Amino acid sequence: MAAVYPPDRHLLRDLRFTFDHDADGRRSRAWMPVVTELCTDLGHARAGALATLVDVIGGGLAASAAAPGWIATADLTLHLVGAARPGSTVEARAEVLRAGRTTVVIEVALVDEDDHDVGIATMSFAVLPRRDTNPEVALIRDSPPTMAAPDSRLARPLLDELGVDFVDRDRGIIDVPVIDWSLNSMGAIQGGVVATVAEVAAEQALRAATGEPLVVTDLSVTYLGFGRVGPVRSDVDVLGTGAGHGSARVELVDAGAENRRMTVVHAVATRGLG
Amino acid sequence: MNEREDSGAGRDVGRYMGVSMRETDELHLVGHAAVATHLRGPGGGVRTGALLTMLDNVGGLGGGLAALPDGWVVSTNLTARVVALAHAGPLRIDSVLLRRGRNNVVTGVQIRDEGARDTLVASGVLTSAILVPENGPPQWSRPLVLDTAWQGASTQPLPPIREWLGARTVGDDSVEIDLAAELRNPWGILHGGVVATLVDLAAEHATDGGWTTDVVLHFLAPNRVGPVRASARVLGRRSDGHVLRVEVRDVGANRTTALAIVTAAATA
Numbered sequence: 001m002a003a004v005y006p007p008d009r010h011l012l013r014d015l016r017f018t019f020d021h022d023a024d025g026r027r028s029r030a031w032m033p034v035v036t037e038l039c040t041d042l043g044h045a046r047a048g049a050l051a052t053l054v055d056v057i058g059g060g061l062a063a064s065a066a067a068p069g070w071i072a073t074a075d076l077t078l079h080l081v082g083a084a085r086p087g088s089t090v091e092a093r094a095e096v097l098r099a100g101r102t103t104v105v106i107e108v109a110l111v112d113e114d115d116h117d118v119g120i121a122t123m124s125f126a127v128l129p130r131r132d133t134n135p136e137v138a139l140i141r142d143s144p145p146t147m148a149a150p151d152s153r154l155a156r157p158l159l160d161e162l163g164v165d166f167v168d169r170d171r172g173i174i175d176v177p178v179i180d181w182s183l184n185s186m187g188a189i190q191g192g193v194v195a196t197v198a199e200v201a202a203e204q205a206l207r208a209a210t211g212e213p214l215v216v217t218d219l220s221v222t223y224l225g226f227g228r229v230g231p232v233r234s235d236v237d238v239l240g241t242g243a244g245h246g247s248a249r250v251e252l253v254d255a256g257a258e259n260r261r262m263t264v265v266h267a268v269a270t271r272g273l274g
Numbered sequence: 275m276n277e278r279e280d281s282g283a284g285r286d287v288g289r290y291m292g293v294s295m296r297e298t299d300e301l302h303l304v305g306h307a308a309v310a311t312h313l314r315g316p317g318g319g320v321r322t323g324a325l326l327t328m329l330d331n332v333g334g335l336g337g338g339l340a341a342l343p344d345g346w347v348v349s350t351n352l353t354a355r356v357v358a359l360a361h362a363g364p365l366r367i368d369s370v371l372l373r374r375g376r377n378n379v380v381t382g383v384q385i386r387d388e389g390a391r392d393t394l395v396a397s398g399v400l401t402s403a404i405l406v407p408e409n410g411p412p413q414w415s416r417p418l419v420l421d422t423a424w425q426g427a428s429t430q431p432l433p434p435i436r437e438w439l440g441a442r443t444v445g446d447d448s449v450e451i452d453l454a455a456e457l458r459n460p461w462g463i464l465h466g467g468v469v470a471t472l473v474d475l476a477a478e479h480a481t482d483g484g485w486t487t488d489v490v491l492h493f494l495a496p497n498r499v500g501p502v503r504a505s506a507r508v509l510g511r512r513s514d515g516h517v518l519r520v521e522v523r524d525v526g527a528n529r530t531t532a533l534a535i536v537t538a539a540a541t542a
Contacts, residue, residue, distance in 0.1 A: 072375075074378060075353070079509075081510025081511075097492065097494055102377045117510055120535055124401070126376075126378050217512060220353040220490055222399045225373070242514070243513075244513030245512075245513050249397055266399070268488060270512045270513040271512075273512065
């Protein structure tokens with residue numbers, strides 16, 4: 001892992017997020033420009049890309065809410081209802097719903113430039129004792145409004161940047177390496193990227209199961225352990241299918257760490273978003 | 275608390291749902307429930323609210339056993355996907371431990387229909403926070419056996435869920451209940467399964483009869499006073515149904531107590 005986080009070339013720079021935090025530590029906002037490299041073949045932003053936006057803004061806000069303690073992400077859920085298309089900007093409005101002794105819960109509304117609903121997300125966090133290695137909350141809140149450098153951008157489609165290897169498309173088995181570009185500050189694969197891996201795996205399996213070009217519109221991600229070694233490998237169980245939709249349970253393991261279980265995800269795929 | 279808890283205060287919700295449980299391997303709980311008439315919804319299958327209560331019951335107890343001897347658990351969030359809307363029964367509810375952390379426990383729970391060749395009915399994940407109750411964690415004989423069947427139920431049919439809860443609609447988007455004694459859990463607050471059922475009823479009401487197929491439910495605070503109201507707002511419509519945001523409030527305490535994101539499919 002690079003000494004400075006994030007390194008010059010990193011997901012969090014190349015997605016060109018910008019941030020704004022309220023002084024009271026109860027609300028934050030973030031914006032993500034939608035580019036074609038983030039989109040599915042149906043032409044709207046991937047659930048995983050939006051989950052990454054949610055993960056970053058929700059995590060920062062939760063760290064503020066848990067101070068002086070620190071946090072570990074327990075789960076992230078995302079339900080999409082509107083298409084975010086290339087050339088537009090998605091705004092994430094995060095709010096603390098609960099800041100207790102053991103848990104923090106965040107709600108994130110996703111809207112487009114006309115204030116139309118794009119989706120809704122939630123995150124919950126376990127509150128932990130602070131360690132010396134944890135970032136200072138003030139550094140997060142007082143950080144520049146963007147991590148993007150002038151030349152930051154996705155040079156290739158997101159899945160190519162992540163190095164997704166489609167081992168068996170019909171069964172939704174994919175391998176994704178753990179690389180500096182997609183690490184979090186703890187040296188493990190970033191939470192939004194984990195959601196993206198599960199999204200892609202579920203999409204492949206559900207397209208095969210239904211014969212329809214479905215895209216994932218819901219993700220319920222439960223984080224169980226870090227992916228530090230790689231590759232991250234998916235295993236998909238199609239739960240059910242109907243006309244125009246399907247659902248799947250995805251397990252991700254760190255194949256390089258004796259197949260340690262990282263994540264359980266429930267995903268729903270539909271015919272896309274209007 | 276002993277191994278056959280048939281008469282303890284705060285056990286009425288479990289008895290109404292009729293879930294019995296056995297610990298088959300260490301920390302692996304298996305529950306069973308009949309597809310009882312009083313649990314069925316307008317579509318004929320067991321209401322999603324009842325399925326969620328079963329997930330919460332079995333997953334929560336499994337999580338509690340994993341938390342011992344340090345403490346006991348309180349549910350913090352439940353996610354579930356319902357994939358079969360018609361049920362023959364009996365239903366089998368399997369809970370497995372996914373993670374036991376310092377201050378929370380995660381259990382995976384699935385419901386299968388033994389009367390329909392073990393068809394998957396629902397798949398969920400329950401996260402619970404570990405707390406230390408005032409009088410210490412409950413004591414159980416292991417392996418755990420819990421029979422919550424309602425004694426004497428054979429002579430008197432139980433009322434359907436909406437009637438049992440005393441649920442009433444408020445406007446076009448809300449459903450409300452009073453905090454009756456039999457709806458409380460052993461700690462005196464509204465049972466998590468009842469909160470889930472209230473969310474299900476609100477989604478059904480706001481979508482003119484939609485059937486809840488997907489739920490993310492965050493328990494934010496206890497309901498202690500009542501009435502308790504669930505208000506649904508439709509966010510959008512997709513090929514699998516309506517997506518709604520449902521907020522639960524303890525009206526008497528003037529606070530939000532739960533937030534749910536629900537998908538409700540058309541039942542036609």
